[in-house]
Amino acid sequence: MRSIRLALLALACTIPTILLAQTPRPRPVTLVTSRLIDGRGHTLSGAWVVVNGARIQSVGSAGASATGSVYDLRGLTVLPGLIDVHEHVEWHFNPKGRLHSANDGETPEQGSLAMAHNMFAILRAGFTTIQSPGSPEDADLRAFSASGRIPGPRVLTSLEPIANPKLTPDQIRAIVRQRKAQGADFIKIFASKSIREGGAQSLSDAQLAAACGEARALGLRTLVHAHSTGSIRAVVNAGCTEVEHGIFATQAELDLIASHHVWFDPQCSLVFRNYLDNRAKFYGIGNYNDAGFTSMEQVVPVAVQLMKRALATPGLMLTYGTDAVAGAHGRNAEDLICRVKQAGEPPMDALTTATSRAAESLGLQKAIGAIAPGLDADLMAVDGDPLTDITALRRVVFVMKNGVVDKNEAKQWGSQ
Numbered sequence: 311m312r313s314i315r316l317a318l319l320a321l322a323c324t325i326p327t328i329l330l331a332q333t334p335r336p337r338p339v340t341l342v343t344s345r346l347i348d349g350r351g352h353t354l355s356g357a358w359v360v361v362n363g364a365r366i367q368s369v370g371s372a373g374a375s376a377t378g379s380v381y382d383l384r385g386l387t388v389l390p391g392l393i394d395v396h397e398h399v400e401w402h403f404n405p406k407g408r409l410h411s412a413n414d415g416e417t418p419e420q421g422s423l424a425m426a427h428n429m430f431a432i433l434r435a436g437f438t439t440i441q442s443p444g445s446p447e448d449a450d451l452r453a454f455s456a457s458g459r460i461p462g463p464r465v466l467t468s469l470e471p472i473a474n475p476k477l478t479p480d481q482i483r484a485i486v487r488q489r490k491a492q493g494a495d496f497i498k499i500f501a502s503k504s505i506r507e508g509g510a511q512s513l514s515d516a517q518l519a520a521a522c523g524e525a526r527a528l529g530l531r532t533l534v535h536a537h538s539t540g541s542i543r544a545v546v547n548a549g550c551t552e553v554e555h556g557i558f559a560t561q562a563e564l565d566l567i568a569s570h571h572v573w574f575d576p577q578c579s580l581v582f583r584n585y586l587d588n589r590a591k592f593y594g595i596g597n598y599n600d601a602g603f604t605s606m607e608q609v610v611p612v613a614v615q616l617m618k619r620a621l622a623t624p625g626l627m628l629t630y631g632t633d634a635v636a637g638a639h640g641r642n643a644e645d646l647i648c649r650v651k652q653a654g655e656p657p658m659d660a661l662t663t664a665t666s667r668a669a670e671s672l673g674l675q676k677a678i679g680a681i682a683p684g685l686d687a688d689l690m691a692v693d694g695d696p697l698t699d700i701t702a703l704r705r706v707v708f709v710m711k712n713g714v715v716d717k718n719e720a721k722q723w724g725s726q
């Protein structure tokens with residue numbers, strides 16, 4: 311069978327370029343795969359994926375005709391592009407090797423290039439969509455990536471988050487409307503303090519109700535940072551879309567989140583370990599002090615325990631966000647490895663969470679998050695089988711976003 315398939319492929323590759331040049335439509339691209347995980351819990355063997363323009367045209371058997379460029383991804387595992395719903399893409403280290411902060415001597419050009427570097431690093435790690443909660447710079451990163459001017463993932467952003475406890479509910483509603491007018495894809499809210507400051511509730515129930523209520527009325531999702539039990543309860547009761555972090559959640563809060571069909575985005579390890587690994591680059595800036603680092607050291611085992619309880623909570627809607635900051639961009643798969651190796655999640659479930667489930671949490675399940683006809687052609691291939699060795703996610707050899715190949719270390723059979 312393989313020799314016939316190869317012969318057909320060779321035949322297809324000899325089509326004179328003159329014929330194809332007369333075709334105004336983009337040439338299809340065929341990905342020949344041996345193992346494909348579709349993002350919805352299924353594994354396919356020997357599937358050929360045909361991409362036409364920015365979309366997946368078909369996912370079928372080897373009998374399909376191959377025209378245009380053909381990529382041989384056999385021996386690898388092909389997956390949908392991964393999704394990180396909590397990625398601070400603009401965070402970077404300045405030329406002195408310290409976390410960039412205001413008036414640190416970094417030029418705007420250095421800052422822009424560092425952010426472009428982050429975008430490329432994330433994409434090359436197989437993450438074709440990120441959600442940034444959020445920063446004003448995201449608007450330009452989103453536009454430059456969407457138009458193909460820089461290589462990077464698709465970006466969704468909240469722009470500037472809402473965190474000031476002095477704001478009245480009316481002022482908060484006005485800011486939500488302003489963010490919508492500025493082009494925010496969703497609203498980011500801080501309902502509690504940082505983990506480095508104890509994580510207690512910082513916005514009142516009335517302020518949260520104003521923020522999430524106004525956003526819902528405008529059709530915007532709300533992602534809310536909440537650590538303490540009280541702040542988590544307040545977020546759920548305010549009708550917000552997603553609880554971020556929730557590090558101190560007990561089983562009662564997990565059950566509450568589940569029963570209200572609120573998305574939950576706990577982190578397994580990357581964000582904490584990244585701070586600890588890069589301590590000198592953060593130390594002395596803001597709340598990155600001794601007490602702050604002690605808090606982060608203490609939550610490393612707590613985070614894994616929370617992940618285990620979250621995974622065991624019936625009906626809890628989990629998505630995948632790493633909270634990646636400076637030093638973590640491009641290592642976005644590490645929390646999937648943690649979820650499987652430390653929290654015991656079945657690999658297929660972890661992969662589904664970072665693909666079709668994450669897409670659903672963004673309201674984009676009809677566009678991304680799976681390898682299926684009609685969806686955007688966001689795909690990646692890794693060396694190895696993540697179902698038996700989840701660390702294969704560290705070995706990304708092929709990335710395609712919107713039908714454009716951004717990374718290819720696999721053998722290419724040729725392009726006619």
Ligand SMILES: [Zn+2]
Pocket residue numbers: 396398443633
């Ligand atoms: Zn964050």
